[in-house]
Amino acid sequence: VRVTLTGKLKPWVAAKDIILDVLRQMTVKGGVGKIVEYAGPGVATLSVPERATITNMGAELGATTSIFPSDEVTRAFLKAQGREEVYVPLASDPDAVYDEEYTVDLDNLVPLAAMPHMPDNVKPVSEIGEIKVNQCCIGSCTNSSYYDMMKVAAILKGKHVHPDVSLTISPGSMQVFNMLAKNGALSDIIAAGARILECACGPCIGMGQSPESAGVSLRTFNRNFEGRSGTQDAQIYLVSPEVAAASALTGVLTDPRTLGEAPEIQMPEHFDINDSMIIPPAEDPSTVEVRRGPNIKPFPLGHELEDSYAGKIVLKTEDNITTDHILPAGSKLLPYRSNIPYYSNYC
Structure with missing residues (x-):
């Protein structure tokens, strides 16, 4: 699915408004089984954090994933993060064909x-x-x-x-x-x-x-x-x-x-880099002992599904099932996130 961005955001209008407009057009089911690609002249006007806000909420469209082209804005951001050497230009083919197309006119977007x-x-x-x-x-x-x-x-x-x-x-x-x-x-x-x-x-x-x-x-x-x-x-x-x-x-x-007048924020030329709290992977993982507390259980290993399953239906759901219907959030259960066998009782 291609979403073409035209124009440029007006003062006080944000990247959040772009993805909310896409949600208004496509709905929370509109992206199911689809990949959303952003394109058009409006892309170059958006910083990497703004693009991240938009792709972040691709999950709310139900999309498999969302993607922006990798351009000079991307390169500048990576350079500011001390990672310019990993930059790779990415763009769709000029003759790419899409199943669906939408347009967001940034010039006319409002909060x-x-x-x-x-x-x-x-x-x-x-x-x-x-x-x-x-x-x-x-x-x-x-x-x-x-x-x-x-x-x-x-x-x-x-x-x-x-x-x-x-x-x-x-x-x-x-x-x-x-x-x-x-x-x-x-x-x-x-x-x-x-x-x-x-x-x-x-x-x-x-x-x-x-x-x-x-x-x-x-x-x-x-x-x-x-x-x-x-x-x-x-x-x-x-x-x-x-x-x-x-x-x-x-x-x-x-x-x-x-x-009144909107603040103008410039992206920094250099971000502070401090990786002191990051532990790199061991050169020989086999020497590492994984220590688990009483509430941390090993990750259950999956296996190939059977051809068919028989069971009793215990729950019939309404429409528009959310992640919180499937697996509840909140303070009651989140402390058990590292205990999948226990958490599965609430799934």
Whole structure:
């Protein structure tokens, strides 16, 4: 499936809005059994973190995978990360044929939000209106890059979070966290009244920061399935970091275009590199003893499926089954993730 990107994003409109628009067009089932390839002149206008936000949420389309061409923007990012030598140019053939084609006009895109309880339940923020917000959570694997965090810091600088809103920030990595601390952006975020969480999934998988009952939570995450946050009746909206930061200041869902001039963030020419916490693979793996605690069990080895199976049906599901229907997240079960035999009882 080819998604052609034309034009260039306007101020206050983000990569998150691109993938939300694709979800609006294709739906959460539209990518099942398909590979989504992004193409067109709009690709060159997007940084690698922005492309990562878009491909990250390919899972919400049901896609097998998503891909961007590898170009000079890719090379510059790898160079800044000290990895230019691994750069490989990648592009589809000029005469490639596609089963389906979609277009996203970046020039006309506006800030969007996915409303409860599906990532494809998408409307413009301005159309949803100024609903009261209880919580804003910025980060997760989808929107926690240095680029995203610097935009948030610029929006929050010199201001303070609305007294009725709890704002959480989850930097995406030690590198991001460290660079924010060194350049003062972390101080701006903390001074604005944000809670700084660890570099982890956290609230996205219901591990802490569950919203209040029936509370409205704006999240820059990738999924807003019912109950996933740890609060069954919470109203979870998926938004860009710009929308989340703006709304954290006002206390209501806010179109960031109302804030005036948008901050312009440049990608750094050099990222801080610190691999001191990474343990490289052993030269001779056979000499390594794997030590397992009482709750860590060996990975069950698979075997070839039989031609047929007989059994009793114990559950019939509704439509649009989510990952949380299949394998629940949340604080009750996630501590058993390393114990697959036990976890399978809840699968």
